[in-house]
Amino acid sequence: MKPPSSTSLASPSKPAGGTKAKRRDISVRFCGIAGDGVVTCGRILAGACASLGLDLMVNDIFSAEIRGKGKSTTTVRFSSRIVHSMGDGVEVLVGLAGKESIEEIKDVRPGGCVIYGSSIPGDLPEDDSLAAHVPPNIHGFGVPLRKLANQATGSNQGKNIVAMGALCYLYSLPQEAFIEQLRKNFGRKSSRALEVNIKAFTLGFEYCKEHYPLSFELEVLDTLEPRPLYTGNDALAHGALDWGLKFFAGYPITPATKIMEICAKELPKNGGWTIQVEDEIAAISNVMGAFFAGKRAMTSTAGPGLSLMSEMIGLAVMAEIPAVIVDVQRGGPATGMPTKVEQGDLNIALYGGAGDCPRVVMAPSTVRECYTGIQLALDLAEKYQTPVIFLSDLFLGQRMVTTSIPKRVERDRCTRKKPFPGELGTYERFKITEDGVSPLLIPGEEGGFYTITGLEHTPSGNPNFESNVHSMMTEKRYRKMKAMCVDLPPADVLGDKDALIGIVTWGSTLGSVVEGMELAREQGVKSKVLKSIMINPQHEDSFREFFASSARIIVPEVNYEGQYAALLKSRYGIQPVEMHISAVDPVSPAKIANRIIEVQDELTH
Amino acid sequence: MKPPSSTSLASPSKPAGGTKAKRRDISVRFCGIAGDGVVTCGRILAGACASLGLDLMVNDIFSAEIRGKGKSTTTVRFSSRIVHSMGDGVEVLVGLAGKESIEEIKDVRPGGCVIYGSSIPGDLPEDDSLAAHVPPNIHGFGVPLRKLANQATGSNQGKNIVAMGALCYLYSLPQEAFIEQLRKNFGRKSSRALEVNIKAFTLGFEYCKEHYPLSFELEVLDTLEPRPLYTGNDALAHGALDWGLKFFAGYPITPATKIMEICAKELPKNGGWTIQVEDEIAAISNVMGAFFAGKRAMTSTAGPGLSLMSEMIGLAVMAEIPAVIVDVQRGGPATGMPTKVEQGDLNIALYGGAGDCPRVVMAPSTVRECYTGIQLALDLAEKYQTPVIFLSDLFLGQRMVTTSIPKRVERDRCTRKKPFPGELGTYERFKITEDGVSPLLIPGEEGGFYTITGLEHTPSGNPNFESNVHSMMTEKRYRKMKAMCVDLPPADVLGDKDALIGIVTWGSTLGSVVEGMELAREQGVKSKVLKSIMINPQHEDSFREFFASSARIIVPEVNYEGQYAALLKSRYGIQPVEMHISAVDPVSPAKIANRIIEVQDELTH
Amino acid sequence: MSLLTKRHVIEGLQRAKTNKAQQHRDVLPTWCPGCGHFTPLQGVYEATERLNIHPKNLVLVSGIGCSGRFPFFVKGFGFHSLHGRGIPVATGIKIARPELTVVVAGGDGDGVGIGGGHFPHAARNNIDITYLLLDNSIYGLTKGQVSPTSPFGMISATTPYGNIGYPLNPSTLALTYGATFVARVFSRDRDECTEMVTQAIAHKGFSFVHVLSPCVEFNKFVTYGSIRETIAPLPSDYVPDDHVHAIQYAESASPVYHGVLFKTAKPTYSDHMQTVFEKMKGSPTN
């Protein structure tokens, strides 16, 4: 990673003053209640930063309620270096709703600041005033948000944009980038909307310029180009759409619904279709029907929906029907916590089938991998005639980041194995082959017929319950899982290859782990992490090698049971240090770093 | 185990001749097609043996088809010692359908015999004639089954009873016991039916007496009393009925349907009720509703149904609702092999829930444990407010054995924890307690109200998604699993306690393991087995101790993946020798013995 | 148009007397102001008071959805189950404890979408429960997707080019399934709603109330305004005792009729259970 240059983003007209505190990266949290425009703030700040070529990550946290008084926050972390995670704490808290923001102050890092709406003293009881709770090691910037908003818009609306102006000034960020975002955001509505919002922004900016000489500044790298913004759900949907998806069947469920909504919009543009069906059982049934009929198909859901699909996924295994099932995990069990993140569905993804029921389980770690990974999922499903469960999660699905989506590559990586014309006379749907994959005719194609079934069956597909037939077909179904390895990406080692502390994690937790490793490294403790999008099957040799080269293994994951750790223990016979991280919020890199350091201490003592 | 005495079952009038070959136990297989009366044969032979106080086990194997030409077999193994399993091979094959029986000959042990319908030579093509396939080391007894049946009944019916008479003579079994069974079986229909069947029996007996001097004889123990016969499904249903079951909701599925059918008949006799609902989701929902309302309730199903219940079981975990779910396992995945046995549903039982979803999983090993185990299941469900998955299987559920059902004991082992009157003012449905169990008010009881929910919630039951609340409640849910250990039966060690080879198995496979151990012991190799009806939670200390005292662990189970072995590996860090036995037929004790001996060889070399 | 808002509920609360089911617990309804679901909630408060049902004997069951939050707002025992599963849970409760008053509340997605396989059976078996279907023709809680009762052509988050499915009619379904009390009511008509809910709870057998209950947040097509334009009371001489007639009136799209569509006396499931128990008593097998 290149060391940061000293260039600053401040507009050239404004000399970089020596009084400005330098920041390597900045996290800003907007906190408010419904109607405060918290999400808009996040989008505008993110848009501005992305247009400046910064790397960033946005995380929204909504309250449980439908609407009403629930609190919500948006946090934007931006940097000129790679942003792996939401980090620990924030630099800036923008308290749009004063009272609700008080408990967020604990997350503001020392030396950071709080922007709050200043009001006439005594207006509020002391306990409810944000200003009164700002501790001495944090800068408090009072801005008369309501007054200035009123001045700009003639109403109470616009406090968020006033605060944005203040933020822009205080962190020496280029005004034009923000104005441009305001234009994008409000220009479409009406010129009056745009005008009053620019006014609000300017009032906030000018107020601070007038009252607060002190400011901060972000260190940046030299060459920065505007970057596109994606959420994991966006990337996943577009990955599939760009990879030949033709049919989507689904049932709404937080936090997966967005994927269906994108597909509903985009698929008909290319002759594809999205149907919202009556439940998740129908969704997976429709997908299997469509894939059986030769079209790439997918569904997306969360834990409750995946549970309902268990039986049909078993059929996909038995009858060798391709299917891609995206599970955007949320807190469980049961209805659980629909708006909170957890990595709790690994067990059901791996084992949630009656009988011996091998299935492919994948878990992307980054927004980019949502895009590339879902393409691999579609490929594997089609080529190996198997269900693929793709475990995203709420944090990965909803976080917004700057990312680069790769050009289409390896278009023909995995395609359906078709029977040779010569084979047709004796066509067998479930022909025994070395790799377990049988050549596949689809309806409408000439040369053979078959009936697929969830009953155990002979190679030609006829029901049969003899012991040797069952063994032969079970082996075939498991053999595909081995054969698939040729098409799988290798498991990568990140970090210090020679470190004795090895970390294995899965899914979206990787970002925090990478950042935690960097923090530990700053403390002089080296570590490495094995990154694999594949949970089952895996390149087992890479894992074995990694374990052999590590003195201690740490397995951090966001669930109580240590679901991945259990798999690794049973598959590889290791005895790892397990980190079962409680759900709800993104994983703290500092906690990871601490654990790495602790383990290092144990190793050396 | 007492050594067998030399007393024989032969009727006193008939002196035990020195020519009779002694048998320690006898297995008889009847093989025929629909209409041949194979099952009747099994029931009569079993009834006769049970009335003589012998121990026995019966296993029926039906063809896949609804009716039609499918072959079916019934095997009865009886002995004056404990019959742990179906054993390996059979002593006698009774070929009611000649052609279909040919492939069964391979299972007849050397020195055993085949009873076949003799006919005029040339009547049948050589290939289809059973007689032509009897090898020299097996005795063939031709009996003109059809002719004698015709003589007795005036029709082709009754071949089975003729064969039964032959069997009775050849093995020196007491005629009266058979006549008594014929009376029980046909007496209810009409006196004519009884008469012709007794005639058929006698003709078979006399024919053999006339033609075959040679015969066999069973060694018996001294004191033998008539024994009752139960299948696992019978025992399970009656166990629940005797233990306060008041409601059963279910959906038919082979091989579990029988349990519902018994409950449908019996429950209304005590003011209980059975409803056949629209699907398995409704079944588990009904059960949870009834248990919520304070009544002991249960459902039974097989793998496909258990899959469908996944989501509701998650709710039972989250909302702490008792539920007992019996899964009579059959071959999988998907519709699989409805009439064949497999232990393939352990994974879904343990892990088939979204999120962190702890549940109790039990697996009885014997018919007797079906009775006692389901009572424990009901108790644990009620006391610990948790779903309990009870894993029986087709072989255990359908096998018929002589067994003793214990008297009602420990009636108050586990009862619902109720709030103290003083607690009512501040009643909290999910109160945090040391053992994780909250005092429970049920609808209609006075003093407090609550709403249970599948959302994460506070102790009072209100939805709440805060990190600390989720941690606290997750811990509570897992804590119950630990606390429960006080109510669990210990894990028993069977076999030679000082052996270095330790076996851990689960469910119905135990019987074959015990017998395999005995066979290995006869070869001079000692071993021991740990028997635990509890899969989760377990008395982990007993397991650790067992593993510590064993040089090598063998884990035999009837599935391809080694589902239990995976649990043991990850839970205890052991590296067992795994035996993944292919499904379909009962497990061979000889295979177990061989593996024990092999492992012993490895240990000593 | 006078919408029902939280204010109404708070007023209701203030009027409430202790130990009556009408008083909800410590949780204030979390619905959006103006949400149609407030009216049937108020209906349950008043009906249980009128019928003098002690809250300890009242069980509210629901699935998931905005409508699914119903039990939290009522004093009594509540079972907030899973999406679509309110009816089978309630069936189990009722068979186990016939003396309890069991009310199920659920949305159109919950009851006609994912739970659509359960509805027919509680109805045909004449399980003595009351089912309030709060129909806003949208998935509210998940923020605005089409539902099985959404009109053809409706734009929603998952039908950006318009809904190409035709809607089901929950009142007709209830009739076809064999419900023994079927009423339809508009959430704007607070008094009628209370009246219908009261009759439904009082009815012995499976009673169904189809509440047209707009989602002010996400449904811009089916609104208080759009419903008001098509709705009309059943003719004053309408007698709700003819099944085919009832279906005909239930199916009518203009006007959409409200009122009691059908009502008949028929032994309930529990009644039949009793008959079996009686028979058993006399029989020697007992």
Place this chain on the structure above:
Amino acid sequence: MSLLTKRHVIEGLQRAKTNKAQQHRDVLPTWCPGCGHFTPLQGVYEATERLNIHPKNLVLVSGIGCSGRFPFFVKGFGFHSLHGRGIPVATGIKIARPELTVVVAGGDGDGVGIGGGHFPHAARNNIDITYLLLDNSIYGLTKGQVSPTSPFGMISATTPYGNIGYPLNPSTLALTYGATFVARVFSRDRDECTEMVTQAIAHKGFSFVHVLSPCVEFNKFVTYGSIRETIAPLPSDYVPDDHVHAIQYAESASPVYHGVLFKTAKPTYSDHMQTVFEKMKGSPTN
């Protein structure tokens, strides 16, 4: 009474011409002699021949049950899915490949019990598939338990004291759900069955054939004899174009009418998809 037995099927096989769907594959039907399900099977053989449907374009979908074995006996592509899931699988197939002829066969338990939540939606969306419901009012494959269409009072393995649920009427359900072709036929009437199946497959839109198809093995209450006593053809002047009228005739219990109850022309789901595609072409967002 001349029952249809395997002999008929074998005769059918012998008459079959190669490459026609009427010829089943290497699997002979495993049903009991006399089972009602043979007649609709023969119906599919003859209908596909009459309609000249090439087996490569024919897809038979089913759930689980005796009826579920249907696809194995037909030449074409078959999808023997899970209990109750034939309809959603067929929906996926049809949307993905509208040019295929998709026929679903299933039992009363399969379609009205466990699969009862799917049936309404394929019907209301007018998915262009044919659904043959082989109704024997019993669970055949699992050896004789009550089904949602079993009459009140029926003794079965799970209702030893008589069924205390009231039956659903699949024809009425299909009508209420919006099926655009609904016929009822008695499995004894081989020619009418063939005719109905042919019309159903030829119909554009969701077509439903309710086959009264006795289980000779397990149902001693609903039999060829009992059905013959109650069944009658629709009046000769009956015109199957009025929905309420159709429901009235479908509901009738004595007599139970057979024939085409309802038939209407309505754009199918695929038609509406096409309309959207057309619109997209013209739009600049494409």
